[in-house]
Amino acid sequence: MTESTRAASSDEASGSPEHALPTVFDPAAVEAPVYARWIDRGYFEADDTSDKPPYCIVIPPPNVTGSLHLGHAFEHTLIDALVRRRRMQGYEALWMPGMDHAGIATQNVVERELAKEGVSRHDLGREAFVEKVWEWKEESGGKILGQMRRLGDGVAWSRERFTMDDGLSRAVQTIFKRLYDDELIYRAERIINWCVRCHTALSDIEVEHSEDEGELISIRYGDDVVVATTRAETMLGDTAVAVHPDDARYQHLIGTEVELPLTGRKIPVVADTHVDPEFGTGMVKVTPAHDPNDFEIGRRHDLPNLTIMDERGNITAPGPFEGLDRFEARPAIVAALREQGRIVAEKRPYLHAVGHCSRCGTVVEPRLSLQWWVRVEPLAKAAGDAVRDQRVTIHPKSMESRWFGWVDDMHDWCISRQLWWGHRIPVWYGPGGEVVCVGPDDEPPSGEGWVQDDDVLDTWFSSALWPFSTLGWPDETPALAKFYPNQVLVTGYDILFFWVARMMMFGLYANADKGPEQAVPFSEIALHGMVRDQNGKKMSKSFGNAVDPLDWMDAYGSDALRFTLARGANPGVDVPIGEDWVQASRNFCNKLWNATRFALMSGAKVGDLPPADELSVPDRWILSRLHATIAEVDAFYEDFQFAKACDSLFHFAWDEFCDWYVELAKTPLNEGGADAERTRLVLGHVLDTLLRLLHPVTPFVTEVLWTTLTGDESVVVASWPEADHGWADPQAEAGFAGLQRLVTEVRRFRSDQGLKPGQRVAARLSGLDGIAGYEAEIRSLTRLNVPAEEFTATASLTVSGVTVELDLSGAVDVEAERRRLGKDLAAERKALEQSVRKLDNEQFLAKAPDAEVEKVRARRVSAEAEIARLESQLARLDAR
RNA sequence: GGGCGCAUAGCUCAGCGGUAGAGCACUGGUCUUACAAACCAGGGGUCGUUGGUUCGAACCCAACUGCGCCCA
Numbered sequence: 001m002t003e004s005t006r007a008a009s010s011d012e013a014s015g016s017p018e019h020a021l022p023t024v025f026d027p028a029a030v031e032a033p034v035y036a037r038w039i040d041r042g043y044f045e046a047d048d049t050s051d052k053p054p055y056c057i058v059i060p061p062p063n064v065t066g067s068l069h070l071g072h073a074f075e076h077t078l079i080d081a082l083v084r085r086r087r088m089q090g091y092e093a094l095w096m097p098g099m100d101h102a103g104i105a106t107q108n109v110v111e112r113e114l115a116k117e118g119v120s121r122h123d124l125g126r127e128a129f130v131e132k133v134w135e136w137k138e139e140s141g142g143k144i145l146g147q148m149r150r151l152g153d154g155v156a157w158s159r160e161r162f163t164m165d166d167g168l169s170r171a172v173q174t175i176f177k178r179l180y181d182d183e184l185i186y187r188a189e190r191i192i193n194w195c196v197r198c199h200t201a202l203s204d205i206e207v208e209h210s211e212d213e214g215e216l217i218s219i220r221y222g223d224d225v226v227v228a229t230t231r232a233e234t235m236l237g238d239t240a241v242a243v244h245p246d247d248a249r250y251q252h253l254i255g256t257e258v259e260l261p262l263t264g265r266k267i268p269v270v271a272d273t274h275v276d277p278e279f280g281t282g283m284v285k286v287t288p289a290h291d292p293n294d295f296e297i298g299r300r301h302d303l304p305n306l307t308i309m310d311e312r313g314n315i316t317a318p319g320p321f322e323g324l325d326r327f328e329a330r331p332a333i334v335a336a337l338r339e340q341g342r343i344v345a346e347k348r349p350y351l352h353a354v355g356h357c358s359r360c361g362t363v364v365e366p367r368l369s370l371q372w373w374v375r376v377e378p379l380a381k382a383a384g385d386a387v388r389d390q391r392v393t394i395h396p397k398s399m400e401s402r403w404f405g406w407v408d409d410m411h412d413w414c415i416s417r418q419l420w421w422g423h424r425i426p427v428w429y430g431p432g433g434e435v436v437c438v439g440p441d442d443e444p445p446s447g448e449g450w451v452q453d454d455d456v457l458d459t460w461f462s463s464a465l466w467p468f469s470t471l472g473w474p475d476e477t478p479a480l481a482k483f484y485p486n487q488v489l490v491t492g493y494d495i496l497f498f499w500v501a502r503m504m505m506f507g508l509y510a511n512a513d514k515g516p517e518q519a520v521p522f523s524e525i526a527l528h529g530m531v532r533d534q535n536g537k538k539m540s541k542s543f544g545n546a547v548d549p550l551d552w553m554d555a556y557g558s559d560a561l562r563f564t565l566a567r568g569a570n571p572g573v574d575v576p577i578g579e580d581w582v583q584a585s586r587n588f589c590n591k592l593w594n595a596t597r598f599a600l601m602s603g604a605k606v607g608d609l610p611p612a613d614e615l616s617v618p619d620r621w622i623l624s625r626l627h628a629t630i631a632e633v634d635a636f637y638e639d640f641q642f643a644k645a646c647d648s649l650f651h652f653a654w655d656e657f658c659d660w661y662v663e664l665a666k667t668p669l670n671e672g673g674a675d676a677e678r679t680r681l682v683l684g685h686v687l688d689t690l691l692r693l694l695h696p697v698t699p700f701v702t703e704v705l706w707t708t709l710t711g712d713e714s715v716v717v718a719s720w721p722e723a724d725h726g727w728a729d730p731q732a733e734a735g736f737a738g739l740q741r742l743v744t745e746v747r748r749f750r751s752d753q754g755l756k757p758g759q760r761v762a763a764r765l766s767g768l769d770g771i772a773g774y775e776a777e778i779r780s781l782t783r784l785n786v787p788a789e790e791f792t793a794t795a796s797l798t799v800s801g802v803t804v805e806l807d808l809s810g811a812v813d814v815e816a817e818r819r820r821l822g823k824d825l826a827a828e829r830k831a832l833e834q835s836v837r838k839l840d841n842e843q844f845l846a847k848a849p850d851a852e853v854e855k856v857r858a859r860r861v862s863a864e865a866e867i868a869r870l871e872s873q874l875a876r877l878d879a880r
Numbered sequence: 881g882g883g884c885g886c887a888u889a890g891c892u893c894a895g896c897g898g899u900a901g902a903g904c905a906c907u908g909g910u911c912u913u914a915c916a917a918a919c920c921a922g923g924g925g926u927c928g929u930u931g932g933u934u935c936g937a938a939c940c941c942a943a944c945u946g947c948g949c950c951c952a
Contacts, residue, residue, distance in 0.1 A: 024917070353952070401884070536892070576892050580904060587917045598914030647902070751909070751921040758912040783912070831899065843935035852898055859899070
């Protein structure tokens, strides 16, 4: 028990003090101490040498500059639930924590800080700057790790890793060297996405495309060549015009030269099948140094690559535009062309896709540059095959097509970045043009004229190693032996390509010696959706609908946030979340709290249950339902159906246990004796089991309640409940359903008659038969008193053979009753009509399965009986 | 422009061939001795449109419309 509950318990006048809980669940009072105790006891640490089966999930490493947002909270809730459940099931469970170094983002953050003091990274120099970044990381980085504790993440903190730490850097250098030696890494001059603000190359996936308004300018070159462009300034770098070789209109032009305006240069007209004759005039300008498609055309026709822009996006082509920024140059060049009468058409606004830097939003500039690349073809094929061979399964399966679509058509990966923060490329250049790739245990070449490559590697290059580098690779550590391959990777479908593909490629490559089954980085990929707001809108800071998960945790508790997220988690589907729903989850936690409180006040205890034949119908019913729920929850968990698992538990806990079993239990508990004792054991058993089942999603509240109920150490290390089909009891379920129907009908009647919920009314019950032993319970739930001697019934109703005669001592609202009966009658008549229609249909009788026909027959019989009953009741009303 | 996905109650979503479901919201009534963060009762949907397959379609197929995502 925590400090606060102990303190609060002294205020309780009644109940045994050691069991007393405050009347409401106060998450703020329990969460921090409970988490501290878990860490203290080392529950989340894992043993590399244990005999238990391994269960390892690595955290998709959050960015060192980041803080917890709802997307993290969502993903972490799911991972934590999986790992906690497996731990309870007896697995050696390990959730590996850590962060990546986020090359561009981190360098940007530190550069901004330096800029406040008027210092640039170039003033400091590379070494001093990197040192500054480390300082920043130690002081301000990793805020998210503390926030993960608030969420209750059960990670093995002693194993925390960082992509820039020594071990992981060694892993990076090892794989670089291997790939280099296998000729899977090469250096080449290509068109890359260049960020003119971050001054670095970006890979394809670091570019975000959006439909932006621009302009489409048609320009006449020479006398009769017209080309269209959205980036007019690039015309300065044109080295050809291309047409389709089969385009009849332009056959006469192929092989000729035209004059490029403003420059006076003569450029050739070439024929290339890449040109779409349908688009525009069917003639395109070719700027090989500033467009990826044009670069390819240029290669095919041996055209010169003319770079006309520098790294900052300023024009370098000599002439009047030299030094202008690309966006100043654009209108200036259009104006100059117009003056010469060379503008044939202008379309504004012209909507077209524009690439932006995913880190800073600046419009990306395609740029010819010398970079390092991974030749992905064999790696991507292996990644695709692993899924094709079922060595790795993707959940939900429907996402597989997305996976194949990507890995089967992957472009080479640009891995060099013109940054200082990151793993420096381990390649050295000698004075005589030598190129040496240095492995982790090699001495770099020294001596006059040797220099190391200036660039660093893409952050994803190191993240891709995460499933095994964090376990000690390239060394054959006990951790690696025990926990590789990982069991599951939980991540968003939106980044399936970002790094799942990369982890798969590198995992399979680096661990190929383990054999195809053991080389995979994980055997299952569980994809989740993105968190959206309560209107299904994407959350974003700029849109103003972003929510800080810490605010909601403060207001409603971590369990409430977690339960809301898990309950919304349908595989691969986006999850909307709103404050109302978090509040509802908080209410659920409080419901559990109070149910446990009631149980404890009633003396509930955990112990051996009596055999089924000594239990009551309600006991057997709730136990039957409990074990069915366990089986459901297990099946849903195995299929990553968090939403359904949570719904099952919510429904069982609230609608079945609290609303029915607990209410009904009050009767035997008040009577005392053996019935009370038996009820205490069932209450204790169900609650114990329920709290364990809920623990993976709502760890805090279940910890407090379970330890208070059982007196045991912690639910974190309690065993996971196992479904026992021996408790399945269709008879008890049927009997209980009859009882529920009766109670509900009486309540409806009372409500129709305007009786206050608490108002006790005398009534005579007859025909109880199978549920005769539970008359006291029925009276308690329906607030019906045992009639006195001089009882006179003024109203009556019958439900499945049971007749209830009540003394309403006053006017009976006949109209209300008639309305009710009429409504029920209409529903039954409709059901009858539908069944009859089917049974009259020869085709139905001939072709529908027998079981279906039987069902419809039974429905007709029950509808007829109900109609008879309702009609006779209506007749009795009319006779009055 | 290419590919994929989704359209079910006011909102967010389940259901995916055999009588329309949940949570929240809504309406009426209640402090009934665990819980008003609660309890009891209730209203609400021709399952996007149009065709087709089938004894039977929210569910399968086709087209259309509208949204969303990814890629160019």
